[in-house]
Amino acid sequence: xxxxxxxxxxxxxxxxxxxxxxxxxxxxxxxxxxxxxxxxxxxxxxxxxxxxxxxxxxxxxxxxxxxxxxxxxxxxxxxxxxxxxxxxxxxxxxxxxxxxxxxxxxxxxxxxxxxxxxxxxxxxxxxxxxxxxxxxxxxxxxxxxxxxxxxxxxxxxxxxxxxxxxxxxxxxxxxxxxxxxxxxxxxxxxxxxxxxxxxxxxxxxxxxxxxxxxxxxxxxxxxxxxxxxxxxxxxxxxxxxxxxxxxxxxxxxxxxxxxxxxxxxxxxxxxxxxxxxxxxxxxxxxxxxxxxxxxxxxxxxxxxxxxxxx
Amino acid sequence: xxxxxxxxxxxxxxxxxxxxxxxxxxxxxxxxxxxxxxxxxxxxxxxxxxxxxxxxxxxxxxxxxxxxxxxxxxxxxxxxxxxxxxxxxxxxxxxxxxxxxxxxxxxxxxxxxxxxxxxxxxxxxxxxxxxxxxxxxxxxxxxxxxxxxxxxxxxxxxxxxxxxxxxxxxxxxxxxxxxxxxxxxxxxxxxxxxxxxxxxxxxxxxxxxxxxxxxxxxxxxxxxxxxxxxxxxxxxxxxxxxxxxxxxx
Numbered sequence: 001x002x003x004x005x006x007x008x009x010x011x012x013x014x015x016x017x018x019x020x021x022x023x024x025x026x027x028x029x030x031x032x033x034x035x036x037x038x039x040x041x042x043x044x045x046x047x048x049x050x051x052x053x054x055x056x057x058x059x060x061x062x063x064x065x066x067x068x069x070x071x072x073x074x075x076x077x078x079x080x081x082x083x084x085x086x087x088x089x090x091x092x093x094x095x096x097x098x099x100x101x102x103x104x105x106x107x108x109x110x111x112x113x114x115x116x117x118x119x120x121x122x123x124x125x126x127x128x129x130x131x132x133x134x135x136x137x138x139x140x141x142x143x144x145x146x147x148x149x150x151x152x153x154x155x156x157x158x159x160x161x162x163x164x165x166x167x168x169x170x171x172x173x174x175x176x177x178x179x180x181x182x183x184x185x186x187x188x189x190x191x192x193x194x195x196x197x198x199x200x201x202x203x204x205x206x207x208x209x210x211x212x213x214x215x216x217x218x219x220x221x222x223x224x225x226x227x228x229x230x231x232x233x234x235x236x237x238x239x240x241x242x243x244x245x246x247x248x249x250x251x252x253x254x255x256x257x258x259x260x261x262x263x264x265x266x267x268x269x270x271x272x273x274x275x276x277x278x279x280x281x282x283x284x285x286x287x288x289x290x291x292x293x294x295x296x297x298x299x300x301x302x303x304x305x306x307x308x309x310x
Numbered sequence: 311x312x313x314x315x316x317x318x319x320x321x322x323x324x325x326x327x328x329x330x331x332x333x334x335x336x337x338x339x340x341x342x343x344x345x346x347x348x349x350x351x352x353x354x355x356x357x358x359x360x361x362x363x364x365x366x367x368x369x370x371x372x373x374x375x376x377x378x379x380x381x382x383x384x385x386x387x388x389x390x391x392x393x394x395x396x397x398x399x400x401x402x403x404x405x406x407x408x409x410x411x412x413x414x415x416x417x418x419x420x421x422x423x424x425x426x427x428x429x430x431x432x433x434x435x436x437x438x439x440x441x442x443x444x445x446x447x448x449x450x451x452x453x454x455x456x457x458x459x460x461x462x463x464x465x466x467x468x469x470x471x472x473x474x475x476x477x478x479x480x481x482x483x484x485x486x487x488x489x490x491x492x493x494x495x496x497x498x499x500x501x502x503x504x505x506x507x508x509x510x511x512x513x514x515x516x517x518x519x520x521x522x523x524x525x526x527x528x529x530x531x532x533x534x535x536x537x538x539x540x541x542x543x544x545x546x547x548x549x550x551x552x553x554x555x556x557x558x559x
Contacts, residue, residue: 069476070439070449093469097451100404100439109405109524112434122528127433128327132336135528175448175482179464179475192470196559221559229488239454239489240472245430246348246488248470254558264326271536275556277548292539292556295548305545310559 001030001120003086005054006077008094009036009044014051016193017090019154022051024147026155027117028086031055034162037076037169039066045164052156062169067178068094074101075170081106084142086120091146091249092192099146108140113249115151129245129268149192150251150272184238191241194224196254199243199270202230203259203280203299210236213300214258216307226250226270228260244269258299262287279303311421311458311480312367313356315390316411317349319374319381320431333529336431345381348426350388351486354493355456356424357389364458367391369418373402373410379509386504387496393509398521400514404432406521408440413517415445420481422463427452427485438485448478454489 003025008015018034025032032053036045037060045059058080064072077098081087087102089095091113103110115133116124122137123145191197198217204210210231218225227237229244243250245268255273260266262278262285270276271290278291281298288294295302321327322342330337345353359365370385372378373396382393396410415423428435442449450465454473457464458480466475468487496504514521542548552559 067474070442070451074443093452093467096435097439097449100436101443101449103436104405104408104440104443107405109403110434110436110440111525112432112436126533127530128321128336128431129433130533131327132329133531133533135531137526137528138524139526140524173448175479176450177477179477181469181474182472184472233488238472239468240470245433246428254552254556265323271533275552275558276536276539277552288539288541290536290539292536293548293551294539294541295545296541297544302545306549309545309549 001085002083003028003030003032003088004080004084005032005034006087006089006095006098007034007036007044007048008090008092009038009041011038011041012043014044014047014157016154017092017149018048019051019157020149020152021088021090021147022053022155023152024114024117025086025088026053028120030085033058035060035077035080037065037073039063049162049164050158050160052159054160054162057162057164058167059164060167060169064172065169069176069178070097070101071173071176072170073098074105075173077102078105079170080167081142086143086145088145088147091148095146099144103144106142106144108142108144109138110144110146111136111138112146113148114145115148129264130271131264148249150249184240188218189222189224191224191226191248192250194252196221196223197226197250197252198223198256198258199226199228199260200231200237200258201228201260202234204231204236207236213303217256217303220307220310228266257287258303260287261285262290311365312369312418313359313365314369314371314415314418314420314423315349315352315356315385316371316423316425316437317353317381317385318346318429319343319372319378320346320429323347323430329530329532333531335527335530343377345384346426346429348428348486350493351488351490352424352426353385353388353390354491355486358491359458360389369394369420371396371411371414373398373407375399382509383504384496386507387500388494392507395509395511396514396517397511398514400521401523402521403523403525404434404436404440405524406519407437408444409519410514410517410521411441412444413519415441422480423483425483425485427487438483442483447481447483449483450476450478451485452487453484454487456484456490
C-alpha cells in the first residue's frame, strides 16, 4: 500500500497545501510518494525530497506540464497510477481541476475535500456547506482523494531525505492551450495559510473604503485579507479573496469578520477558525452565533480604534 | 452548435439543513428544492450564447427522481429549447452522472457542455471534470468568462492566485463559477411557454449505464458545535480578551 501525493508548486518551491496533503497521505498508512510535475521544477522536486515522511519523489519535467493543464497533468498521474493504492491532491483550484479526471479514467469514485482519515478506506467529509459531516467508505481499488488542507497539520518541510526519480513527461494533448494569467499581486501572507485573517463584507461600501479600513488592520496584525461574496461581487475586493463554500476554506488562529452578516455560505469557509471575532452593527446578524467575541459597533469607528489599540 | 446544460435539483441554498436523528442522512423531506445556483449560471450562459447567434440549440438535462422535471421546466423558462430527464430513484454519485452525461453527449453531439462547478448539496466539484475525462474532451473549470470563436472557445478561469485564460478546441466541457453572469429572472409568460417545450425521459438502462453508487455513506453527523461566545462592550475590552484570554495576538 503506497500513497501518491500530487504536489502543488510554483517550480521553485513547494506550496504549503502539499505539506497538509502529505500528512493526510501518511494517515492512510504505507509509504508516501510525491509527484512533482512541471517545467524546470528541479528546485521544487528537491524541496519535496526534504519533506518529513516522504519516501520517494517522482519528478516529471516537460513543456506539456508547464501551465498545469488538466488534460496533461491527469495523463501524467495516470502514467504512474498503477503503483498506488491512494492518490491524493490538495483541495485547491489546481487539485480540484485534475483529480476527478484521474478518478474517472480509473473508473473509481473520487472522495472530495476529506477532513479526516478514519481508516485506509473510510474518510470524513463535509457536505451541505459544512452543515453535515458524512463518513464514507470506498470499495474501489484505488482511492482518489482531494484533501481539505485546513483539516490536517502541515508535515515538516525539512528532515526528510527522499530519493528523486525522474520520469518522462507525457505528450501534450493538443486539445487545450494556455493563453495567459492575471495574478493578483500581494505581499501579504497567503489566505489559506495565514495565522490571522481580517475579512470585510458589504458594509464597507466601496473598494476605496475596503482598502482604507481593512489594510491598516491587516498590516498591524501581519494578517491576510479576506472578503465575503457580497464584497467581491460588489467589486470591493478581487475574487480570489472570497472566503466561503465556493471560495477559500480557511481555519486561522484568529478570524476577524468586519461588516459581514454571516450567511451559511460564508460560515462554511471559516467556522473552523480557532477564535472568531465579529464586528457588526446589527445585533441580529447570524455571524454573532459563531463568534467567540462579538462587538456590536460601526466598523468605520471600531476598526480604526482597534488598529490604534493594538 | 448545440449546447448541453446539465442541471441538478438540490435543497434551496437558503435552507439550513438538519441531520436526521438516525444519522443516515440529511432530512430533505418537505424542504424547499431549487435548481443548483451554479447550474442557473450555466443555463444563463448557454442562453446568452444562443442570443449572440453562436449556438443553435440549448438542451437541459437532469438526472434523478421524477420531480427533476420541475428543474428542467425552470431551465426551459430561462431559455433552454428542450429537456432530457434521466429518471432513477438510485442515489446518483458524480461518476454515475458523468457516465449518463457521456452517453447523452455521444447521442446529441453538442459543441459545448456547460455545467455548474459544484452542487451545493454534495459539494463534490467532480462531475464536469469526470465527463471531460470519459468523453476525452478538454475542460475549463471555474469559468468567469466564455468566448466562442470558430471552433475554439476561450475561457477565463478563477484560480487561487487570480485568473487564467485557456483556449480549448470544441467540443469542450466548461464548468461555471459565480462570476460568469447574473442569471435572469423567469417571467410568467416564459414559464407558460416552457410547459409546451419537448421533454424526453430515459432510464439509465436505456443509455446502458450502471449507476450503482460506489461510495457507501456509513453515517452523517452534525458538525462539532462551537462554544457560546460573548459580546464585548468596546474595542478596549476586545483587545484585552484577545491578548489575555484567547492569547491570539
